[in-house]
Amino acid sequence: MARLLVTGGAGFIGSNFVHHVVEHTDHTVTVLDKLTYAGNESSLAGLPEDRVRLVKGDIADADLVDTLFADTDAVVHYAAESHNDNSLNDPRPFLDTNIVGTYTLLEAARKHGTRFHHISTDEVYGDLELDDPARFTENTPYNPSSPYSSTKAGSDLLVRAWVRSFGVQATISNCSNNYGPYQHVEKFIPRQITNVIRGIRPKLYGAGENVRDWIHADDHSSAVLTILDKGQIGETYLIGADGEKDNKTVVELILTLMGESPDAYDHVTDRPGHDMRYAIDSTKLRTELGWAPQYRDFDAGLAATIDWYKANEAWWAPAKDGVEAFYASKGQ
Numbered sequence: 001m002a003r004l005l006v007t008g009g010a011g012f013i014g015s016n017f018v019h020h021v022v023e024h025t026d027h028t029v030t031v032l033d034k035l036t037y038a039g040n041e042s043s044l045a046g047l048p049e050d051r052v053r054l055v056k057g058d059i060a061d062a063d064l065v066d067t068l069f070a071d072t073d074a075v076v077h078y079a080a081e082s083h084n085d086n087s088l089n090d091p092r093p094f095l096d097t098n099i100v101g102t103y104t105l106l107e108a109a110r111k112h113g114t115r116f117h118h119i120s121t122d123e124v125y126g127d128l129e130l131d132d133p134a135r136f137t138e139n140t141p142y143n144p145s146s147p148y149s150s151t152k153a154g155s156d157l158l159v160r161a162w163v164r165s166f167g168v169q170a171t172i173s174n175c176s177n178n179y180g181p182y183q184h185v186e187k188f189i190p191r192q193i194t195n196v197i198r199g200i201r202p203k204l205y206g207a208g209e210n211v212r213d214w215i216h217a218d219d220h221s222s223a224v225l226t227i228l229d230k231g232q233i234g235e236t237y238l239i240g241a242d243g244e245k246d247n248k249t250v251v252e253l254i255l256t257l258m259g260e261s262p263d264a265y266d267h268v269t270d271r272p273g274h275d276m277r278y279a280i281d282s283t284k285l286r287t288e289l290g291w292a293p294q295y296r297d298f299d300a301g302l303a304a305t306i307d308w309y310k311a312n313e314a315w316w317a318p319a320k321d322g323v324e325a326f327y328a329s330k331g332q
């Protein structure tokens, strides 16, 4: 049994991880989350109080972080500003949280000798051409495109430097696009599902040719637990489930699974600098640490996600109108 500190544990992937930890281990969890617009306390509802507690606070608050690290065996760092579109609108919070926040945590890990796992994204590698057979590996050079991905790249490099310079006991994982329950309605899949539920036509950026490599959030969680358990200090592991799909295919699948005509959507102006294709080669994680994804059928995982959004309108409805107003102001 270990005492985990999970930053950003009230967000999408962090809350999925906390549910996964409660179900599959006997660890206790302290969630440190600022509860920004993206954090939702109700994503942790129903979890046992003797296993999970929520501390509302900022990862850049050095005094609070120091206090929490004193009672922690291992940290899993999910907290971030995470939405590309917001980073184009107002980059500053991305620097404060993703860079300064990660620095603050690393200094505490250094002081307390705490095991640290840093969660990152495949977007640090930039994008691939549609006709390029290559996939990202741990050796792909960093080439981020947006303020979001560049601040995530910066945070990864800080972690590497704190391992090398100060001996911090850290690992890093870069994961592909996640889907599943508890994802904010600003993001692509939940936005389209909730649009269909509300009777609004889904919106597709440009021609919808952009390819994303989808993984269920629960598979991301099992990979992170595997790395915490067996990962080599100082190493980076790519997490992916061979789930490449273009955005047009995903929108059409959502419509079909929800009983609508697959062409009942609108094209909207593409966002600037929109990455073309992401694809992960997770051979290292699979062969060295023995991890494998459980959700291998994207259609079934997506159908279950649609069911979750249908059953949990009270969870997402408060954010929906604001998100659509934001996109409408951008013509998207």
Ligand SMILES: NC(=O)c1ccc[n+]([C@@H]2O[C@H](COP(=O)([O-])OP(=O)(O)OC[C@H]3O[C@@H](n4cnc5c(N)ncnc54)[C@H](O)[C@@H]3O)[C@@H](O)[C@H]2O)c1
Pocket: 007, 008, 009, 010, 011, 012, 013, 014, 032, 033, 034, 035, 036, 037, 038, 039, 040, 057, 058, 059, 060, 077, 078, 079, 080, 081, 082, 083, 096, 097, 101, 119, 120, 121, 122, 152, 174, 175, 176, 177, 178, 179, 184
């Ligand atoms: N969503 C994906 O597909 C994806 C893929 C790969 C990696 N990631 C990474 O996973 C992590 C989580 O992503 P997500 O999609 O769950 O994001 P999210 O936006 O849903 O959640 C982020 C959480 O962090 C909290 N937070 C933000 N700033 C904070 C601060 N200063 N202090 C404390 N808490 C703060 C928010 O309140 C929220 O609960 C991020 O690091 C992201 O880069 C996401």
